[in-house]
Amino acid sequence: MHPLEPFVEAWRGTTRDVLDLLPTLSDDDWVRPTDCPGWSVHDVVAHLAHLESVLAGLEADDWPRGDAVPPSSYTQAGVDARRDRTPAELADELERAVGIRSDALTELPDPDGTPGKTPGDAPWSWQTLLSNRSIDFWVHEQDVRRAVDRPGSLDSGGAQVTTHSFAAGMPFVLGKRVKPLAGTSVVWTLTGGVPLEVGAVMGDDGRASGDVATDPTTRLVLTSEAFTVLGAGRRGPEAVDVEIEGDEELGRAVLGGMALTR
CATH class of the missing domain: 1.20.120.450 (dinb family like domain)
Structure with missing residues (x-):
């Protein structure tokens, strides 16, 4: 291809x-x-x-x-x-x-x-x-x-490209915007049109990798639609349904920094 x-x-x-x-x-x-x-x-x-x-x-x-x-x-x-x-x-x-x-x-x-x-x-x-x-x-x-x-097209090719593109930006969100301690990890569990596991782990060098931790510090469970709404900067975290598992303060900080575009 x-x-x-x-x-x-x-x-x-x-x-x-x-x-x-x-x-x-x-x-x-x-x-x-x-x-x-x-x-x-x-x-x-x-x-x-x-x-x-x-x-x-x-x-x-x-x-x-x-x-x-x-x-x-x-x-x-x-x-x-x-x-x-x-x-x-x-x-x-x-x-x-x-x-x-x-x-x-x-x-x-x-x-x-x-x-x-x-x-x-x-x-x-x-x-x-x-x-x-x-x-x-x-x-x-x-x-x-x-x-x-008129909801629709949530599992389309455009949804796939956008969701995966925003997923690639999550290590930047964790490493450059939230800046937690080394070893801190976040997993986004996406449901709905584009089911996906997205991860970010903070390294000793101040950068975050895209690894998906098996026992993350925080897990955010949300639909892929909500994920792209946040990634596109269309709505704030308070306006979408997200379940935070683990470190809630870290989860809220991550959600607040997820906008990659406007």
Whole structure:
């Protein structure tokens, strides 16, 4: 299997799920707030349409950038430019851009190669671009689904890629954010759509490995949906169901530091 295939197939599956969902939403659904701070369902879809249109070459990417321009300003500009577009227009734009992008990815590139275009001209490889797009699209699909109370796609390719990606970041959470004593270990036991055992063990060198301890200092039991909600920074620990076994203070500190993206 080509190393980029899991990301591309996850992205394709999520785009299909989103494009199937959008026509079923009511006018009220489109204005509902999401867990993405400050964005409605309309804004989330506008964001997806913006980035996919830029990558498909349908839109000039001339927003000013540089060290003084935060990435959030770039993404917000794409949303603001689509404020007056109807839901149907956004869905049509997204479908067209996704179609062009999907066709262009029929032959997969070198993972370490440089794409001709990235959002905001970020210095990414193909591997980074395609993994980021599969994660971003699925996370935003879930933003929409929670906002309109239409759960779904929790065991999809996008769910798999996102959950495993966030799982790889848990040693960073333990080692760099919580910084407990050497030998401290945490296991996340994920249930639901993507069942998984995720581990982190603090080493003597101040770094945490991804080992899964058999008798961890703390075990956190939660669904993979709750895990990704925390990993994406969408809600705080108090807003998800988590069972803490063992050192409760450590568990709460870990849960508070799990956001890897916003």
